[in-house]
Amino acid sequence: MHIKTPNKPVSRRVLLFTLGGAELVALVSQFSNALFGYFKPRIQPGSFGGKVVAGKPLEFKKGTVSHVQEGHFYVSRLADGGYLALWQRCTHLGCTVPWRKDLNQFVCPCHSSIFNPQGEVVGGPAPRAMDMFPIELTAGQLVVDTGNPIARERFDPAQVFHT
Amino acid sequence: MSESIKPSRKITDSRIWRSFFRHGWPDNPLDRSLTMTSNVFFHLHPVKVSRKSLAWSYSFGLGVISVILFLVLVFTGVLLMFYYVPSIERAYPAMNTIQLSVPMGQFTRNMHRWSAHLMVLAVVLHMVRVFYTGAYKPPREFNWVVGVVLLLFTLGASFTGYLLPWDQLSYWAITVGSNIAGYAPVVGSTVREMLLGGQEVGQDALIRFYTLHIALLPVLMVVAMSVHLWRVRKDGGLAVNHNEHNG
Structure with a gap:
């Protein structure tokens, strides 16, 4: 050739x-x-998407779930005294999930996904546990970084923040 | 001055009239062609159409219906823009004002809403008609692609318009709809964030949807529609089944 x-x-x-x-x-x-x-998308500091002050650690009673509206998350204080910051957004199709105190569960109104206080899926179409945000303690206040949601399959004790 | 000239001839022979209407009554094939090709509004239309394709059951006029609905939507949409404010504090009250206190406001908004629903329906049925009559086959295959693009623009306009009343229905529909977009592989979450201007439906999402709805999508639709109609003419008008009389 x-x-x-x-x-x-x-x-x-x-x-x-x-x-x-x-x-x-x-x-x-x-x-x-x-x-x-x-x-x-742009993010205003101090509001959702940036670092949001949730409050003093002792404002949250053990075994309660409190809504922090400006940060679009719940602070769930577990029975052992640890904290979880759970994003209010349903992992199924993004609806806001209300906390039902009477049922001790999160119940999504859109397609009936149910989550427990740890954010784990108890029922419904949600594919994974509620996303969480990292918590840090700054000047005696719990500060939640809403810019970095952490997707997780299920609850793990290592995810809990202890002061 | 002769008395036999009709007064109307004076107008139709005037320079102003002739500058608008360059041809007289078309009584020969050439003038009939020129009537179409020398007019910007007519030139997209085929100069000659098959007699067979004029039967209403041939195409059901679905494409023309879509165009008419689009024009109705542009007209009523511009009227609505005189009152609507794309802000989360003022959108719903503005919608209420249009519905409840503006004269003919409710009629205008209802026309816009119903025409939007009907346009999605007409476009889908038009596509079905083209499919079942085999009108997508060469040489019209490119026009089918343009048609698919137009379908996507129509659905996009429908989706973006849905958020604008800013009530519970529209808020949650867009929340769920944009999250479905988020499930698309690789680019999903970026598309979702860019569309909403954030993680959740809010002021940034409203202004983005508004701009897409009133500016970008209509302009793109006019361009795509022009190409679509022009291709119909270039591909020889509506597809005709030449074998029909044999079988």
Whole structure:
């Protein structure tokens, strides 16, 4: 077999067109990247999406669930005194899940998913436990980082925050 | 001045009239063609149509119905824009004002809502008609693709418009709908966040849906509709079954 390997030098025209084309591609991708940034959701500090102050640790009684409305989460204080910050959003299709004190459960009004105070699925179509947010103790206050939801399959004692 | 000239001729022979209507009454094939091709509103339409395709049961006029509904939606939509404010404090009260205190407001809003539902229905039925008459086959396969794009735009306009009344129904419908979009592989959660402007339906979602609904989607639909109608003409008008009289 005979393979021709023409060793022609690149013509000026081809070189310029290639450079011009590459420049155009760079321009378009830079512009789309900037446009993507333009449309990216913005977060106001201190409100949902940023770090939200939940309150002093002792404001929450053992074995109770309290709603922190501006942070869109519940603080669930378990019987052992540990804290969980549970996102109010149902893991099924995103409805807000109300806490039912009388049933000691979260019951979603949209498609009847049920969660226990640890956020575990007790019933309904929800595919996984309620998402949680990391908690930290800053200047004697529980501060919840609502920008970083943690998806989890089920409850694990290691997820609980202890002061 | 001759007395035999009709007064109407004076108008139709005037320079102003002729600048609008360049051709006289078309009484020959060339003039009939020119009537269509020299008019910006008619030129998308085929110059000649098959007699067979004029029977109403041939296409049920579903495409034309969709276009008429679109025009009704643009007209009533612009009327609604004079009162509607896309803010979470004012959207629902504005909708109430339109419904309860603006003269003909309830009629305008109901026209918009019913036409929107009917347009989704008409577009889907139009697609069904095209499918069952085999009108998607070459050389019309590209127009089928344009039609699918138009279907997606129609559904997009329907979905974005659904949030605007800002009541419980629209809020939770968009919450659930956008979360279904979030289940799409790889890009799902990004699409959801970009659409809502955040993790949850709120002011950012309302203004984004509003802008898509009143500006971006209608413009895209007009462009796609123009291509769609122009392709009908280029592909030789409505598809005709030439074998019908044989079998």
